[in-house]
Amino acid sequence: MSQIRTLRSKDFNDFLVIVANAYPGFKIDTDEKIAKLKKRLIKLQKYDPTVNFYGLFRHGELLGGMRFHDFTMNLFSIKTKVGGIGLIAVDLLHKKEKVCKELVSYFLHHYQKKGACLTALYPFRPDFYRNMGFGYGTKMNRYKVKPRNLPRGDSKDHITFLHKKDMQAIIDCYNRYFKKTHGMMEKTKFELGWLTNPTMKVVGYKSKNKIWGYVVFSFKPETADNFISNNIHIKELIYESKKVFSELLTFLHTQADQISHIIFNTQDEFFHHLLSDPRDPSYTLFEPVAHETNTQGIGIMYRVIDTKGIFKILKSHNFGNQTCVLKISIHDSFLNNNDGSTRIHFINGKPHLLTKGKHDVEIHLNISDFSSLIMGVVSFKRLYEYGLAEISHTEYINAVNRLFMTDEKPQCTTLF
The missing domain is CATH 3.40.630.30 (Gcn5-related N-acetyltransferase (GNAT))
Incomplete structure (x- = not known):
């Protein structure tokens, strides 16, 4: 026992x-x-x-x-x-x-x-935790960028080194960003150990005694046998405006004389548009004619543990302005009290839980795929095409797809 x-x-x-x-x-x-x-x-x-x-x-x-x-x-x-x-x-x-x-x-x-109603983890093996009901989150992209390929703006006048005394201002900056960004976790002072770690550097955009963005990074050798060839590895990059982002990028751009590459790990699927040359330094080319820009990986995974409860939490969220009664039948073999069906009446996108009555359309899927769907990581159409979801009336596919469409996939910079 x-x-x-x-x-x-x-x-x-x-x-x-x-x-x-x-x-x-x-x-x-x-x-x-x-x-x-x-x-x-x-x-x-x-x-x-x-x-x-x-x-x-x-x-x-x-x-x-x-x-x-x-x-x-x-x-x-x-x-x-x-x-x-x-x-x-x-x-x-x-x-x-x-x-x-x-x-x-x-x-x-x-x-x-x-x-x-929701849990999260970073998997040691994605397939193992998917079998326990965890769904994939937004993929992580690793870019190895030459500093000169980052945009150089007009100024970096507000960029300065940040120190332990700036801790609360850093937390405040991050948490303002958190309030605007789906998927982010609120930060506490216990997560800022890098401020006292001598191997980590922190620079930020400071104006009027406030911090409006910052980048946390470390130096690592490009090769073991060349002590003057180093890379910058970005640990965290937070910014609250286009201007702040521009100055932080300008700071990174101007490191070109001593830095070989800057390593970005980002969930931004459009990051390559930022770069003047997005090619990875491997210069790998694959069919038909595609230049490797980055590597990708499965990182954070999410799991809904209370299907009805998550719709109660999202009672003010607009699910694509759709109006219909949807029955969601979830298969959850690992958490029996979350296995079964939930009826929601969406009225102009706002969800209302029903305990009984008829429905317009029913969908069937595993809790792992539902968790990715409700978070906005994957569309219902894709799940249906892959055979990972079923629908009772195919004429409702577009409506159900719009219910779960999001402007932005979830972002998370918190490691745990």
């Missing part, structure tokens, strides 16, 4: 041994590193009210653990609770014993009880 509870200080040594073996790339490979990380995680759990660590025990032995994040997300301009999970780790001796399944199940039920 398993017991899942909050980790106590005495549990962290065992937990970090499990983490070190589960993620050897973290290089937690000495007693000194374990002690240092233990101190940091205990402090994080003690002082950050949005973070908690949990462990699964059998017969008093810790077999696996995880970290919970109580997030606030901008969901189509509506602030809502979202549960985040990270650092899921299972003891090597207890793989294939359903430890991870029990951990994730506990996580989902925990946030249901807290009144959240």
Whole structure:
């Protein structure tokens, strides 16, 4: 019989041994590193009210653990609770014993009880978590850009280095951006560890004692055997206006004399339009005649844990100005209390939940695909074409597609 509870200080040594073996790339490979990380995680759990660590025990032995994040997300301009999970780790001796399944199940039920309708994670294997009901989020694009290929504006007069004393102004800037951007998570001071990290640099646009944008970056060598050839790796880029963005880009452009490339990880699917030459430095060409511009990857994944609840949260959201009664039949084998049908009467785009009555059209899909659909990551037409969704009356395909269309896909810069 398993017991899942909050980790106590005495549990962290065992937990970090499990983490070190589960993620050897973290290089937690000495007693000194374990002690240092233990101190940091205990402090994080003690002082950050949005973070908690949990462990699964059998017969008093810790077999696996995880970290919970109580997030606030901008969901189509509506602030809502979202549960985040990270650092899921299972003891090597207890793989294939359903430890991870029990951990994730506990996580989902925990946030249901807290009144959240949505959860999120970064997967170690997308297919594994898709089978647990998580749907793909917006893809991440990695661009390797020569500084000269970024636009150079008229000025960078407002660009300055930012420091620890600027913490609140940085948070305020980010959270103004958060309020305008679907998918972003609200930021707290506990996420700004990079302000005291000597390997990270922060420059921002400052005017009238306010920060209106900033870029967080580090230097990394282009090659191991050339100490004067370096790249800039962007960790976070936030801006509130076209002018602010222009000055930040101008700052990056002017690093061309010492920087080989700037590495951007961005969910902006139109980023290549910004560049004077969007080609990747590999200069790869593939058929018919296509120049490689970037690499892509699956990052954040979302999971709806309360289908009816998410429409209650989105009661003021306009679902494409459509009017119809839609029955959504969700297959959720991992979370039984979320499996089944929901009827919504959309009136000029505004949703109204129904407990009974007739419907105009019914759609069937798995919770993973519904989660991507409701977030605006993928269209209903695509899901239907791929055989991932069914519809009772095909004449309603366009109407259902418009219900879930969005101007912008969800963006998220929060790592957890």
